[in-house]
Amino acid sequence: MTALKAHEVARYLARPDLSEGIFLAYGPDGGLVRETAQRLIRHLSGDDPASANVTIFDGPELTADPSQLVLEARSVSLFGGKRIIRVRNATKALVMPLTELRDDPGGTAIVLEADNLPPRATLRALVEAAKLGRALPCYPDTDETLMALMRETFNHAGIRTDQDVVPTLREILGNDREVTRRELEKLTLYAAATKSLTREDVLLLCADNGALAIDAILDATGGGHTEKLELALNRALAANVNPQQLLSMLTTHFANLRRWRTEVDGGKTPRSVLDAVKPKPHFSRIGGMEQQLRLWNETALGTASERLLQAVSDTRRRPALADAILRRTTLSLCMMAATF
Structure with a gap:
């Protein structure tokens, strides 16, 4: 009886101990199962x-006539070579x-x-x-296995990466192995x-450009x-991001800055305040947000919040001017920060 553990599968795939028999790849990660x-x-x-x-068979195809599997396995190959049967969506x-x-x-x-x-x-x-059977469990990758896969892929292709490439890519991607492989292939080709x-x-x-533009x-x-x-x-509006949505997010952002600034005024450092935020901001933004907490005081943040609320109200009354109102408001706040 051979029941492999999930962490043993990669090593097994490098040197399978059987050349014939029944192999079962199963698990919740469909991309990893296929890979x-x-x-x-x-x-x-x-x-x-x-x-x-x-x-290649599909499971429902064999469900209707399971005997096809036996007939195919017993058939003699007309052209020689190793006979392999692949069954997708296999069932009981x-x-x-x-x-x-x-x-x-x-x-x-x-x-x-x-x-x-x-x-x-x-x-x-x-x-x-x-x-003559081997079951290969395929469970979602952990941070460690995904980052190891990324480094292995880049090293194998002879690609040098900056120190923050792998952490950034891990932040962007989920746990689907097929998606990860596709993105790695794209990056490898690019480089x-x-x-x-x-x-x-x-x-x-690899990133959602609309989300990046909002940040x-x-x-x-x-x-x-x-x-x-x-x-x-320009990037956000070209991607059809709603100006009212942007103003709403700016309102939330400055409300957060105002709340965090209260903690800074109470004696905490900007970094310790941001480290306690849930969900934690992307690591690439931490430095800039620390700077904002140092630039803006309570009075200035109150003024910024009032301007943003007025801008939101103006866009609701005159939606045709939403782009112009957004640009005017953000530029005025940006100029305020530049003078601190």
Whole structure:
């Protein structure tokens, strides 16, 4: 009986101990399940993948006629080469034909892909109990495994990365292995000529540009950076971000600054105040937000809040002028910050 642990799967894929039998990749991370099956099939195909005889079924197709699986596994390959059967969306309906093939697969490798399966699921139990069976659990990546994958990918491609590239990419991506692989392929292709990647490259290629522009507007306005503000406003409005939404977010931002400033006036440092914020701001914004807490005092923040509330009211009464009102208000606050 062989039941691999999730952390053992990557090592197993590098050197599988079987060339025939039943392999089951299962788990809640569909992207990782597919990648695991693909890597296993590449290894099983040997030195000449083109010569392998790979047949692909979908689970519902075999559910209607499970005997197809046995017939395919017992068939003689017309062109020689390794016989591999890949079954996507495998279900317990395959237990009966797999039972027939479990002890004598006839040299065929059967690679199953399934959703998350509890220990007592009949399909998983059959594969784990089979002498020629291996079950490969595919669970969502942790921060450590994802960051290790990123570094391994860039190192393998000979790409030098700035220190903050991997942390930034981890902040942007979720836990779906397929999405991560796709983004890594995009970055690797982008850096194929220069062999280097910066944080700006990652943000340009992988981040939500609308969200980045909103953060840039908040920080440029609060930090007194007029050129950055103009650039961020143009980007956000070009992406069809609603001006009223931006004013609402600016109102919230300055209300937060006012609340945090009270804590600073009470004796805390700007960094300690921001470290306690939930959810914590992206690490790339911390320095700029510290500066804003130092620039703006209680009186100035009260004035900024009043102007923003008035701007929100003006855009509701005259929505056709929303863009102009947004630009006028943010520029006036930006100029205030620049004079502190």
